[in-house]
Amino acid sequence: MTRRDAPLETLAHTGPWRERHPADKAVLALGLLVCAVALPPWPGAAVVGTVALVLLAGPAGVGPGRAVRLLRAPAAFIVVGALPLLVAVGGPTVLRWDPAGLARAGELVGRSLAATLCLLLFAATTPLADVLPRLSRLGVPPAVTEVAALIYRLLFLLLDTARTVREAQAGRLGFATRGAALRSAAGQAGAVFVRAFDRARRLDEGLALRGYGGDLAVDVDAPAPSRRFIASSVLLLAVVVTTTLLLRLVIA
Template sequence: MLPLDAAAYTNRWRPRHPGEKAFLSLGLLVCAVALPPWPGALLVGAVAAALLLGPAGVRPGQAWRVLSVPLGFVTVGSLPLLVAVGGTPWIRFEPAGLPLALELAARATAALLSLLLFAATTPLSDTLPRLARLGVPAAVTEVATLIYRMLFLLLDSVHAVREAQASRLGFRTWSTSYRSLSAQGGAIFVRAFDRARRLEDGLALRGYSGSLRVEVEQRPVSRPFVAASAVLLGAVVGGTLALRGVMG
């Protein structure tokens, strides 16, 4: 299981209605994008991280495994702002780009934490069936569900093929490693194609008529949670504007 899915199924907010968590998470995301990066991004990021590790109950190790790769993209995306091209020397460090790079990194990190607050507390199986009520076409949600399912099958295939190759000393040298990787790609493609064909046959034998009907667990929306979320979002906006006024 992927770290994000493990966190989504084991956190304390798992029984809550996805709409409650979406309201809070998307509200923080809007604040991260719309408010000034200083101190708005810091405040939004701190609130999202506190909720994620505190009331939601996501373990720090789980959160770091999920965040490490996106934070790498944020870092790489901010570095070009520190470089100037042209003149003498042709490539040089640009001190004027440092504030812009920090603002970009802070805003992106705050937005990332806001999205993670929803993704790490809500399994995709709870979200996709409810999207039809919002007007999303059934074909879109069904394709997303099938892709989500096939992703885990592909990961299982990669793990099985890699273990078999390692048991046969397929990664002993550079040449054998390259040969094993090429064979691995071919084997995984054949497995994925075969699983997709069997999945299609299974749906046809079960009388698939264009829609997959699944039972959705009924969960009431907690009005106190929504009200507390609205108060918290208002406090974030008010605190950011107040601190902005104090800072200048």
């Protein structure tokens, strides 16, 4: 599998920013996210979204095509969610066109797409395994991070189980007809549920036999945060804010 077709987590593990401290990438990506939420939607959303997309396609190593493909599903969800803003309820008809709705929908879509690109920038460069152990240092209860880590681990195991079951059913013509497809889907759901229950039971027994006392010690090996990278990120954020405000003055 090439990076062009790799899942998001694979991109995070193999990208050029893999060895950077999560704080470096958090300052950049989450700082852009704050800009996307706090700055005026126009032209703030356009400026922030463009910067995030350029970073994804270039320095982050995701590539323009892959970045666009990662954005397609969230973009469809955002557009569908903005459609109700185009109509109003009541009046002579049950539903009517709202003249002011187009502007509100455009602001919502622009701001949401920019924020999504900022989150993708962080997710495509920072594996979750690097983030969870450090959340406890920020005051997050260890039980929360450990449950998240276990769910994250089991999620991939169950997806692999579902894929294996589906391939076996397809090899036995389990999807040849609509009735067979329904039976196969029900069997697949049952198999995944049983496997998930068994995995959880075995995991609980394993932790108990190892004397689990409520805290899983994880050794995190990563370089210290880069002052140069953080300073460059702060400078970029300042440029984004300044550019947005200047463009807004020019447009106004």
